[in-house]
Amino acid sequence: MSWDRISEKLTILADAAKYDVSCASSGSKRKNDNKGLGNAEGMGICHAYTEDGRCVSLLKILLTNVCIYDCLYCVSRKSNDIKRAGFTVNEVVELTINFYRRNYIEGLFLSSGIFKNADYTMERLVLIAKKLRTEHNFNGYIHLKAIPGASKELLDEAGRWADRLSVNIEMPTESGLKLLAPDKNRDDMIHPIKYLKSAIIQNREEKALFKKAPLFAPAGQSTQMVIGASPENDMHILHTANYFYDKMKLKRVYYSGYVPISTDNRLPVIGTPVPMIRENRLYQADWLMRFYGFDVKEIISPDNPFLDLEIDPKLSWALRNLHLFPIDINKADLSVIKRIPGIGVTSALKIVAARKFNKLNWEHLKQIGIVISRAKYFITCNSPQAVLKEFMPHEIRQFILQHGNSKYKASFSTQLSLF
Amino acid sequence: MQAVVYDNTFAGLLTAIFEVYEHKLANVNIMPANQRQDSLFNETFTVDTDDAKAARVLKGLKERLSADGFKAFCNTFLSEETGMENKMLHYAQYAFSVANADKDYSHPAVLYIKNTAKKVHREKHRMEAFVRFQQTGDGLYYAIVDPDFNVLPLIERHFKKRYADQRWLIYDSRRKYGLYYNLDNTTIVTVDFNDAGGNTKDIATVLDDKEVLYQQLWQNYFASTNIKARKNMKLHIRHMPKRYWKYLTEKQLM
Numbered sequence: 001m002s003w004d005r006i007s008e009k010l011t012i013l014a015d016a017a018k019y020d021v022s023c024a025s026s027g028s029k030r031k032n033d034n035k036g037l038g039n040a041e042g043m044g045i046c047h048a049y050t051e052d053g054r055c056v057s058l059l060k061i062l063l064t065n066v067c068i069y070d071c072l073y074c075v076s077r078k079s080n081d082i083k084r085a086g087f088t089v090n091e092v093v094e095l096t097i098n099f100y101r102r103n104y105i106e107g108l109f110l111s112s113g114i115f116k117n118a119d120y121t122m123e124r125l126v127l128i129a130k131k132l133r134t135e136h137n138f139n140g141y142i143h144l145k146a147i148p149g150a151s152k153e154l155l156d157e158a159g160r161w162a163d164r165l166s167v168n169i170e171m172p173t174e175s176g177l178k179l180l181a182p183d184k185n186r187d188d189m190i191h192p193i194k195y196l197k198s199a200i201i202q203n204r205e206e207k208a209l210f211k212k213a214p215l216f217a218p219a220g221q222s223t224q225m226v227i228g229a230s231p232e233n234d235m236h237i238l239h240t241a242n243y244f245y246d247k248m249k250l251k252r253v254y255y256s257g258y259v260p261i262s263t264d265n266r267l268p269v270i271g272t273p274v275p276m277i278r279e280n281r282l283y284q285a286d287w288l289m290r291f292y293g294f295d296v297k298e299i300i301s302p303d304n305p306f307l308d309l310e311i312d313p314k315l316s317w318a319l320r321n322l323h324l325f326p327i328d329i330n331k332a333d334l335s336v337i338k339r340i341p342g343i344g345v346t347s348a349l350k351i352v353a354a355r356k357f358n359k360l361n362w363e364h365l366k367q368i369g370i371v372i373s374r375a376k377y378f379i380t381c382n383s384p385q386a387v388l389k390e391f392m393p394h395e396i397r398q399f400i401l402q403h404g405n406s407k408y409k410a411s412f413s414t415q416l417s418l419f
Numbered sequence: 420m421q422a423v424v425y426d427n428t429f430a431g432l433l434t435a436i437f438e439v440y441e442h443k444l445a446n447v448n449i450m451p452a453n454q455r456q457d458s459l460f461n462e463t464f465t466v467d468t469d470d471a472k473a474a475r476v477l478k479g480l481k482e483r484l485s486a487d488g489f490k491a492f493c494n495t496f497l498s499e500e501t502g503m504e505n506k507m508l509h510y511a512q513y514a515f516s517v518a519n520a521d522k523d524y525s526h527p528a529v530l531y532i533k534n535t536a537k538k539v540h541r542e543k544h545r546m547e548a549f550v551r552f553q554q555t556g557d558g559l560y561y562a563i564v565d566p567d568f569n570v571l572p573l574i575e576r577h578f579k580k581r582y583a584d585q586r587w588l589i590y591d592s593r594r595k596y597g598l599y600y601n602l603d604n605t606t607i608v609t610v611d612f613n614d615a616g617g618n619t620k621d622i623a624t625v626l627d628d629k630e631v632l633y634q635q636l637w638q639n640y641f642a643s644t645n646i647k648a649r650k651n652m653k654l655h656i657r658h659m660p661k662r663y664w665k666y667l668t669e670k671q672l673m
Contacts, residue, residue: 003632003636006636007635007636007639010636010639010640010643011639011643014639014640014643014644015643015644017644018643018644018645018646019646031580032580032581032583035583035584036583036584037581037582037583037584037585038581039580039581043544045544045547045548046548046658047548047549048548048641048659048667048669049654049655049658049659050641050644050645050646050655051645051650051651051652051655052645052646052647052649052650052651052654052655053649053651053652053653053654053655053657053658054645054646054649055658056641056644059640060644095636098629098633099633099636099637099640101552101554101560101582101585102551102552102553102554102560102633102637102668103550103551103552103562104551104637104668104669137584257649259646259648259649260648273648274646274648274649276649350524351524353522353523353524354522354523354524354525356519356522356523357517357522357523357525357526358523358525360525364524364525367524367525367530368524368525368530
């Protein structure tokens with residue numbers, strides 16, 4: 001093994017894989033019960049954070065960045081003049097095992113450019129996962145890309161060895177995909193997602209009956225879309241996400257703010273800032289749908305098809321629905337308390353537990369950890385009201401923006417100085 | 420106010436709690452022997468650590484508290500925070516007086532225990548993330564750590580399950596002890612590295628031939644997977660505080 005060559009390949013193939021944002025290593029049920037290496041049950045771990053603040057949990061690489069496709073938004077597109085490289089199956093296996101043994105990673109995230117055809121590519125991804133599991137007794141986390149167009153047999157085998165599978169739908173809508181990836185077809189992506197969905201459901205039913213039934217993608221499947229490369233609005237994006245959660249039972253939908261890498265005039269020019277705030281608001285909205293009991297239609301509507309960048313989507317919802325407030329913290333249902341700005345799921349649970357002992361006042365609420373400066377406009381408790389007057393939505397918004405310490409404040413300085 | 424002095428051990432603290440009940444002590448200040456300040460107190464009660472008494476207190480707490488509430492009590496002790504003993508006593512007293520006491524987030528001792536246990540848990544999780552093993556020529560994977568709290572007892576299970584097929588040693592340089600796993604069991608070891616920082620050369624000579632190469636590959640990976648256009652050092656440092664960098668392979672210059 002030539003170390004310099006390996007090192008060069010690692011540089012190229014990690015660089016090419018980094019725009020795939022999924023890094024989750026949780027939710028699997030794979031235990032180390034063969035006295036082998038690794039354990040993927042329980043919580044995932046972020047072993048490091050890069051200078052962009054993103055978590056490093058998995059060794060995230062492409063098998064190769066050679067690709068027969070020419071998707072405009074992708075660095076590995078055929079027409080892009082970059083260095084190409086490819087790992088051998090054994091090189092990926094050795095890297096994974098040796099990184100894992102040193103506690104650098106939770107496992108492997110393996111994707112690839114499409115070389116020759118879908119099956120040929122998928123076969124190699126599957127082979128790596130199989131070798132890790134069978135020859136190295138590896139019980140760490142494996143996330144494999146399911147290559148659109150790969151055969152059912154290969155998808156079945158991938159599910160047998162991997163913890164998570166994902167097919168990226170790339171663009172939020174079919175028209176976005178047509179614009180930026182003309183040789184790709186949305187149906188080719190939906191097809192494997194649907195297939196995997198039923199395979200996963202079938203496996204869970206078998207598991208319920210026979211504990212010994214083999215695992216099949218125990219951490220489920222996920223997908224990703226690129227944000228800000230194509231013209232879709234947040235309503236398109238969130239409805240698409242909702243479709244995948246609801247109809248395809250996906251574990252996660254990831255939003256990847258487009259990092260300009262192309263001079264094509266259909267894309268934002270190089271140097272355009274990555275839409276990080278928008279991406280963050282989309283994740284917040286995603287959380288509201290998954291953990292806070294919000295319907296997508298409550299979060300976004302045709303009248304305002306973009307999320308508010310200045311305030312989070314929950315506050316934004318509350319300001320549109322002031323008639324539902326104030327909420328009595330000592331009486332309201334958990335589901336209602338979760339909807340109050342400044343109160344997260346954990347605090348909501350604590351409130352419901354603690355109020356059995358005491359009628360809660362501002363001091364209690366502060367101790368429990370809710371953000372009083374936000375919540376005070378929306379609740380009553382066992383203390384005199386903090387806010388005596390009824391404010392209009394735009395007033396509350398201004399107060400919160402002025403007193404809050406938004407991490408994005410700097411980004412809005414030009415707008416704020418207008419007032 | 421009466422000083423109750425114990426021997427810095429968990430069993431000692433539990434015995435102290437027992438004695439508070441046994442002798443109906445009121446208005447006490449429990450303190451470890453190495454922090455005692457006699458002059459401030461009228462009387463000093465010196466606890467004679469007794470495993471049977473400790474076990475009775477522990478059993479009682481286990482019955483009175485939820486599993487989480489019980490674990491939070493035990494983990495608070497690992498925080499080594501000054502003053503934790505009195506909060507733990509108040510927590511225990513509250514637990515013995517009302518049902519489901521650990522769910523009362525409006526009680527100051529309950530909140531303290533919850534928050535302290537949370538800090539300890541966070542440190543445990545950080546160590547599970549930030550341990551960086553180096554392989555020696557004879558196949559031992561060793562790592563040095565310097566956690567804020569005494570979390571080695573909490574991470575043992577995690578590493579034992581994960582690295583069942585390799586011998587490993589995790590050494591706490593601040594508290595001067597380590598956990599060693601020999602493929603069957605873990606044991607506590609107290610080898611003295613003699614200021615780990617001073618003799619890195621000696622350690623380097625016993626490393627496996629490929630160790631440095633893998634470290635370089637990891638550093639390379641760490642740099643390559645970063646997206647420069649999204650640079651956010653504030654977030655980077657919040658997730659990986661600088662005090663942990665000294666033992667993180669990817670933060671070393673080679």
